[in-house]
Amino acid sequence: MKARRILGLAWTNMKRRKFRTSLTALGIIIGIMATVSISALGTGFREEVSTRLLQGFEPDIISVLPASDLLTSWGFDYLTLYEAEDIAEMEGVEVAMPIQVRGTVLYHVDDDSNHVETRLIGANFTKLQQIYGHRLNFAEGGMPDPVENNSAILGFLSEPFFHAGDEVKANILFRNATGGLEFVNHTFTLSGILEEVGYSGAVPIDRSLFIPLETCSEIHNYEWIDAIIVKVEDPSLAGDVAQAIRDYYFDNVLVLVPSQVIETLDGIFNIINLFLVAIASIALLVAGVSILNIMLVSVMERTREIGIMKALGARSRTVLFQFLAEAAILGFLGGLIGIGLGYCLAYVLGQLAPRLVSALGLEGIFGTEFYLSPVLSIETFLFALAFAVVISILFALYPARKAAKLDPVRALRYE
Amino acid sequence: MSSAVILEAENLQRIYKMGSVEVGALRGVDLEVHHGEFVVILGVSGSGKSTLLHLLGGLDRPTEGRVLIEGEDLSELSDNQLADVRLRKVGFVFRFFNLMPQLTARGNVELPLFLADVPAQEAKTRSTELLDLVGLSERRDHRPMELSGGEQQRVAIARALANQPKIVLADEPTGNLDTATGADIIQLLREVNEEQRQTVIVVCHDQRLTSVADRVIEMRDGQFVSKRLGKGGKM
Incomplete structure (x- = not known):
């Protein structure tokens, strides 16, 4: 059976169970929303701080x-x-x-x-x-x-x-x-x-x-x-001069070079960002488990349909692909919506940043006009989307295999 | 009139294991069906007639013996090849219709066509023809829920014929219908058999079917007990 037909059939199935499909998608949506908003804000924060530091730090x-x-x-x-x-x-x-x-x-x-x-x-x-x-x-x-x-x-x-x-x-x-x-x-x-x-x-x-x-x-x-x-x-001499000064003091002083400080900060930001995204992706894992759960129920409910498909001459692989296709569509749509909502959430949080800064008493560092604009790169977008699809398919593998392996005669007798 | 043997079953046995108990659902059945024949296998429930039908259609594998369709031994086929036999060589009609609830009448008829990778346009033409044939031209876009039992069974028959199978296998096709509707379905199966020279094998306990059959076989406890020509016999 052609991939397009399998996708079509999967889509028809999902439309029939709109409520359940939306609930399953909700898990993906929340997971992706959390990941994307944190990643977008983190990147925005890093760029904002880097820009400010670059403005303040003279490279020479x-x-x-x-x-x-x-x-x-x-x-x-x-x-x-x-x-x-x-x-x-x-x-x-x-x-x-x-x-x-x-x-x-x-x-x-x-x-x-x-x-x-x-x-x-x-x-x-x-x-x-x-x-x-x-x-x-x-x-x-x-x-x-x-x-x-x-x-x-x-x-x-x-x-x-x-x-x-x-x-x-x-x-x-x-x-x-x-x-x-x-x-x-x-x-x-x-x-x-x-x-x-x-x-x-x-x-x-x-x-x-x-x-x-x-x-x-x-x-x-x-x-x-x-x-x-x-x-x-000349700014290009900064590193060499810094080293000469360190040598002069036998490394008993601290020499700060703006570009090196920014590099270090950038590295720290990257680690923090990665860490936050990793935490947020736990939400995606939970979404995956809910897909697993709902797909298992779905396979049970549709045992008879699977039997019919097989009686009509569908190969096991076709049945497998049909369930995986449903998961992939779910991941794709949930991912798209999640990315959109995640960006909106990041935008709103970014607008609240000045309040957060003043609540923490950090105006001295960030100023009173510290608005954060979320940054969503095309790479992050594609990665989040791919991640949603892959997680969905991964967790649907077991139920889909279960469906594919059903004995047609028993499946047809199933009430 | 003698025509080619299209289906053969040799010493078919099917034993189910239920825990430590072995139940012989089918205990040595031999059968030869010729092209264009209408065969009715009569039996009470539990006589093994459904099991026989599943084996003949490649939906299940026998414990002993073999099935040949056009000389091809099904026991030598892989699971995928067996699926292809179900797709192209046989068409099943069930007691409970077994239509896909989310698909329209046309969608159900097209399903085996798409499984066989028939192009969309061709599938559409073919499904239109088939739904015309079973008298459902007006109900093409209705879902099973919106169709009566008789109409659903007509869709099922159209679906069984989709890939022009060698044999149509029907498992109590009238079992879930009222008398009048059941009679219509019997008539339809007979028409399909006569007009398309379609080989049909029906298992049931509906005595009325014997009137249209070429051959009637009675089954009890997993074995054939008598064979006779039906009233519509043309052999």
């Missing part, structure tokens, strides 16, 4: 941090100005900017009513401009000229408390020589306020108060460096 900026291992923090506790000078001399390095980073609370000098928690970053303003110049735009004022001990520029703040020319008091937390925690107050003059920069890698620019490195060192009498930001002459 490397960060050198104390501690060689991100997880254990083993390695040096701090870096030094001399090391920064050595790095600046390395081949391929354009600028090496040593920085100190502290936490601080900002007040107006004579008005304690408004305050903002920020970071204090001690850095050389010229180097800061050499490295981030193209991203630094002043909303008010500009670079201090000349740079004085109490000069400062302030990154973007959502609270409009401070303006160019304001005198601000910074209440800075530091660790003193005996290891105790201490606050010290220092007054700065704001020469300019920056526009919003967004994610900017190792040096957060928004919400940071930039002061001269020397001032920062003097304030709390501390000469060690917290990080060295290195700009290479």
